Amino acid sequence: MSPRPLPRPAPPSFSGRLHDPRTATAVGRLLGAAVAVCFLTGVVSHYLQQPPGWLADRLPGRPVWGYRLSQGLHVASGLAAIPLLLAKLWAVYPRLFVWPPVRSARHALERLSVAVLVATAVFQLFTGLLNIVEWYPWPFSFVPVHFAVAWVLAGSVLLHVAVKAPDIRAHWSRRSAGTLALPDEDAADRRSLLLAVGAAAGAVTVTTVGQAFTPLRSLDLLAPRHPDVGPQGVPVNRTAAAARVTGASLRGWRLEVLGPRPYELSLPRLASLPQTEATLPIACVEGWSVSARWGGVRIRDLLERAGAPAGAAVRVVSLEARGAYRVMEMGGEYAGDPLTLLALRLNGQVLSADHGFPARIIAPNRPGVLQTKWVTRLEVL
Missing domain, CATH: 3.90.420.10 (Oxidoreductase, molybdopterin-binding domain)
Structure with a gap:
């Protein structure tokens, strides 16, 4: 009697039809911009906070508001990236559960790169979120680990973009390179989704950025600090x-x-x-x-x-x-x-x-x- 084949695991199911490359690319543009700003300002912040010996005597004191701007952008872009990351994962989740999970050596490497990308993005954004409320439920030192994983995330993003460049180019806009408009029966729903995701990211930004951008301090509802409250x-x-x-x-x-x-x-x-x-x-x-x-x-x-x-x-x-x-x-x-x-x-x-x-x-x-x-x-x- 031949052995019965293993059942194929059923992926989680959400309602909606927009788990497609174009939606993933549209959300990915916004997420990529937020991650890029967060990474670059994070590097500036780290080297101002812990400069290597060769840089310590060369750090400038001007502009006087330089660190205020870079760190404010760092935290604001990191917070805005959280709803964008969740939307990106929602758009691509069926591809995370393909069966069989590995079809070839190349496919295995691609899957591994995606796993590293998702893991580091989730780690960076959510440990950063806990850092701004000064809660550290982990045994490691936050600053060096956060800085090291940021470089892993940056590398995995570049690798992912290189691997997916043909798909990104084909779905970057309604027109792929020099061809006629691609058919898109879900365009209205996609616009609604992107507006909702953008509104979520905007709401997070507006209700937290007032802790650094004081003209908006009256809207500072979700940030852990208010800029004019204290001794x-x-x-x-x-x-x-x-x-x-x-x-x-x-x-x-x-x-x-x-x-x-x-x-x-x-x-x-x-x-x-x-x-x-x-x-x-x-x-x-x-x-x-x-x-x-x-x-x-x-x-x-x-x-x-x-x-x-x-x-x-x-x-x-x-x-x-x-x-x-x-x-x-x-x-x-x-x-x-x-x-x-x-x-x-x-x-x-x-x-x-x-x-x-x-x-x-x-x-x-x-x-x-x-x-x-x-x-x-x-x-x-």
């Missing part, structure tokens, strides 16, 4: 309590500046030095940003007093007991910038404890995690 009108990610900076640890605080001519300053003595005020944005890696008026002493003046040579970099040490950014290094371009301050005041008031009292770093075009709070020591490098 002294500026949001806070890490509080003094979370950093274990207490009144006892601040008692007798003095700023230590180490260099060829090391010295120490008490807070009253620091406040008596020539003061500078600057309006600068503080922009967080989670996507929120806001401009504020900061007042304090220029870092370059403090370093010159310690005998630092021109263009010297500086290491900044916080009172924070522990944390990934307790110690921060700042290249010569930032340290010598006249707008880089050891800030003592925010919006005309003495810094609150959650904003880094008694002193914090504020520098132009720099990620918020590197605007070190509760500064206790500067070291000329």
Whole structure:
């Protein structure tokens, strides 16, 4: 008796007729644009946050709003890509369940590339979503893994586009290369689908981008931060309590500046030095940003007093007991910038404890995690 053939598994079924190459291509155009913006701005963000040694002294402080723009675009494009990715998967899902799953070596490689593409896209977008709400239900460090997988995603996208180039070219518009219009009885339904998907992506963008683009802050309904809600009108990610900076640890605080001519300053003595005020944005890696008026002493003046040579970099040490950014290094371009301050005041008031009292770093075009709070020591490098 011959063995009975294995039954073919039935793929999940959704109503609708638009699981076709043209729909997939139309959604893919939008998704590709969002992923490209997200990837490029993510690379900028990473190298501003963790520059390699050869780049550390060359990072520019201008424009002062550069990081605010790039990180705002990064988070906004990533959020907009989520509904676009779901629509793309809906359009192509029958092809994910073809039977037999592998027909040849070439088909196996194509299936493997698609699996990598889908897995990395889902991983990047949804771990990024959890990052902006500061929830980390995984054992690995988010930043290096997110950056590494971004390159895998970029490579898998390029490979997928290369493999599917003939299909993409044929279905890019109603006319394939130089031929008459292709018949399309589902054009009206497809337009409705694309309008719905575009509206979903637009709604996500409009209700979150206000955390960085403050003219739309009144529509900031879904973002985890509101740009004008927080102590002294500026949001806070890490509080003094979370950093274990207490009144006892601040008692007798003095700023230590180490260099060829090391010295120490008490807070009253620091406040008596020539003061500078600057309006600068503080922009967080989670996507929120806001401009504020900061007042304090220029870092370059403090370093010159310690005998630092021109263009010297500086290491900044916080009172924070522990944390990934307790110690921060700042290249010569930032340290010598006249707008880089050891800030003592925010919006005309003495810094609150959650904003880094008694002193914090504020520098132009720099990620918020590197605007070190509760500064206790500067070291000329």
